[in-house]
Amino acid sequence: MEEKKINEGEEKKSLSFVEQMVEKDLEEGKNAGRIQTRFPPEPNGYIHIGHAKAICMDFGVAEKYNGVCNLRFDDTNPSKEDTEYVDSILHDIQWLGFKWGNVYYASDYFQQLWDFAVWMIKKGLAYIDEQTSEQIAQQKGTPTTPGTASPYRDRPVEESLKLFEQMNTPEAVEGSMVLRAKMDMANPNMHFRDPVMYRIIHTPHHRTGTQWHAYPMYDFAHGQSDFFEGVTHSICTLEFVPHRPLYDKFIDLLKEMRGETADINDNRPRQIEFNRLNLTYTVMSKRKLHQLVDEKLVRGWDDPRMPTVCGMRRRGYSAQSIRNFIDSIGYTKFDALNDYALLEAAVRDDLNKKACRVSAVLNPVKLILTNYPEGQSEELEAINNPENEADGSHTITFSRELWIERDDFMEDAPKKFFRLSPGKEVRLKNAYIIKCTGCKKDDEGNVTEIYAEYDPLSRSGMEGANRKVKGTLHWLSVNHCQKAEVRLYDRLFNVENPSADDRDFHDLLNPESLKVLNNCYVENYLSEKKAGDFLQFQRIGYFTLDPDTTPGHLVFNRTVGLKDTWAKINK
Ligand code: ATP
Numbered sequence: 422m423e424e425k426k427i428n429e430g431e432e433k434k435s436l437s438f439v440e441q442m443v444e445k446d447l448e449e450g451k452n453a454g455r456i457q458t459r460f461p462p463e464p465n466g467y468i469h470i471g472h473a474k475a476i477c478m479d480f481g482v483a484e485k486y487n488g489v490c491n492l493r494f495d496d497t498n499p500s501k502e503d504t505e506y507v508d509s510i511l512h513d514i515q516w517l518g519f520k521w522g523n524v525y526y527a528s529d530y531f532q533q534l535w536d537f538a539v540w541m542i543k544k545g546l547a548y549i550d551e552q553t554s555e556q557i558a559q560q561k562g563t564p565t566t567p568g569t570a571s572p573y574r575d576r577p578v579e580e581s582l583k584l585f586e587q588m589n590t591p592e593a594v595e596g597s598m599v600l601r602a603k604m605d606m607a608n609p610n611m612h613f614r615d616p617v618m619y620r621i622i623h624t625p626h627h628r629t630g631t632q633w634h635a636y637p638m639y640d641f642a643h644g645q646s647d648f649f650e651g652v653t654h655s656i657c658t659l660e661f662v663p664h665r666p667l668y669d670k671f672i673d674l675l676k677e678m679r680g681e682t683a684d685i686n687d688n689r690p691r692q693i694e695f696n697r698l699n700l701t702y703t704v705m706s707k708r709k710l711h712q713l714v715d716e717k718l719v720r721g722w723d724d725p726r727m728p729t730v731c732g733m734r735r736r737g738y739s740a741q742s743i744r745n746f747i748d749s750i751g752y753t754k755f756d757a758l759n760d761y762a763l764l765e766a767a768v769r770d771d772l773n774k775k776a777c778r779v780s781a782v783l784n785p786v787k788l789i790l791t792n793y794p795e796g797q798s799e800e801l802e803a804i805n806n807p808e809n810e811a812d813g814s815h816t817i818t819f820s821r822e823l824w825i826e827r828d829d830f831m832e833d834a835p836k837k838f839f840r841l842s843p844g845k846e847v848r849l850k851n852a853y854i855i856k857c858t859g860c861k862k863d864d865e866g867n868v869t870e871i872y873a874e875y876d877p878l879s880r881s882g883m884e885g886a887n888r889k890v891k892g893t894l895h896w897l898s899v900n901h902c903q904k905a906e907v908r909l910y911d912r913l914f915n916v917e918n919p920s921a922d923d924r925d926f927h928d929l930l931n932p933e934s935l936k937v938l939n940n941c942y943v944e945n946y947l948s949e950k951k952a953g954d955f956l957q958f959q960r961i962g963y964f965t966l967d968p969d970t971t972p973g974h975l976v977f978n979r980t981v982g983l984k985d986t987w988a989k990i991n992k
Pocket residue numbers: 461462463464465470471472474475656657658696697698699705706707708
């Protein structure tokens with residue numbers, strides 16, 4: 422008995438605090454065991470890996486407790502929103518591997534919210550303020566000193582009702598008035614100091630066009646939308662902790678309007694907050710990501726250096742590796758900066774299981790096997806993935822003239838150089854053992870050709886082929902390979918936490934975050950691959966084909982190196 426109890430305790434421990442709260446609600450029989458969550462993006466940009474963390478939580482909880490997770494686009498600010506973003510968000514969530522129940526829009530509730538606001542005005546709980554936003558801000562006070570009441574605070578209900586109608590006409594001047602809740606100008610929680618409920622915006626809305634001119638603020642839309650949909654657990658990030666009392670307050674009022682009472686099955690959404698995902702050497706703020714794109718500091722939202730889901734996909738990260746990373750960092754109540762190296766480790770770990778092993782030479786120099794017959798070639802077997810036999814193999818052509826990496830040859834090599842140098846033996850991957858006999862150089866002393874002799878009896882797989890040689894090099898047959906462009910990516914910013922740095926954002930960018938190599942070669946086999954396929958260029962790193970590829974022009978992205986090189990450089 423004793424033992425069982427301990428096990429149960431351990432199981433509980435591994436639940437995130439959010440899951441523990443959900444389980445407690447289930448145990449107490451709240452909402453008859455119904456679990457409903459939502460992911461509520463504002464369609465004003467592409468989603469990034471921080472959103473992916475929220476997605477994993479929102480969808481994960483629903484999946485785990487047989488509930489449903491819906492999507493709700495928080496589209497209450499038409500000046501920044503667009504259907505382009507809606508479409509990309511739908512695509513990215515699917516790519517991450519999640520399925521939503523319904524797709525809702527906050528704009529579906531504009532009429533309901535309007536009616537609720539009118540009810541509040543009639544109850545004397547809201548008023549039209551005709552001050553400027555600066556004046557309103559000045560009157561807010563500080564958390565320790567009370568604010569000052571607006572001169573419009575006690576205007577007659579009829580006047581506010583009439584002006585509210587006016588706010589919603591094409592003639593209304595943006596910024597000329599707002600609707601505010603009449604709450605408590607002395608409340609230590611600043612969100613209660615007569616929060617703004619509605620503002621005027623004339624930019625046409627991506628769904629409702631020019632039907633509306635007065636739009637609800639986040640605080641007057643989010644909780645109510647949760648309530649209208651029947652959300653049971655409204656999970657969000659820590660910055661919303663101070664908004665929670667207001668979230669609850671508006672729902673109290675909404676229930677009062679509807680004449681509903683509080684009980685265990687009242688389908689009241691409960692807001693729960695967890696820590697945001699922040700990554701070193703990048704930024705997560707949509708405003709800054711917009712800036713990077715708009716100022717063409719990157720090549721677009723899906724630039725492989727971006728922390729966006731589409732950027733990471735283009736770079737060759739697997740959805741599984743992103744999910745594994747998010748799982749490994751967990752959910753807490755404290756904001757922190759997560760190490761990018763951890764994400765890369767998760768990517769390597771997953772790609773090691775999935776990537777097809779191929780050969781590519783990024784910095785080529787010619788190797789001639791002087792005793793290999795001219796005009797002859799042979800097809801050798803190359804195993805696709807030693808980690809997964811089911812992936813099979815493909816063939817690679819061998820011949821007299823090969824490309825190898827320039828770095829793999831040294832004329833005067835130190836003792837521990839286990840690659841090619843005169844008099845030394847190495848194995849060519851999947852092929853023969855060769856012995857270097859010399860090299861040719863140009864006037865400046867650059868090596869232009871390397872010479873070697875192959876041992877015909879040493880082919881991989883041949884009996885007696887297991888003679889010990891220290892190094893194995895990758896190679897390509899000069900007449901049986903293709904030219905390629907290879908894009909090498911590095912961290913986007915030079916500083917660990919650009920968001921916390923006061924210096925100009927532009928000065929923090931890493932000018933060497935993209936290096937393009939135009940003189941690379943890859944196996945012919947790679948022309949069968951498509952963008953997003955996971956590849957390992959043996960001895961170099963993980964790569965994928967970039968969508969910029971056209972017939973006859975292959976472009977590859979380096980997803981991540983084989984080892985963590987940053988760790989060393991930083992020390
Ligand atoms: P904005 O600055 O435009 O408000 P946002 O990043 O908050 O941007 P939203 O579209 O409002 O974007 O976010 C949708 C959901 O994703 C919210 O619930 C938010 O809490 C969550 N989210 C956003 N950024 C992160 C992050 N870095 N880590 C975890 N969750 C995040």
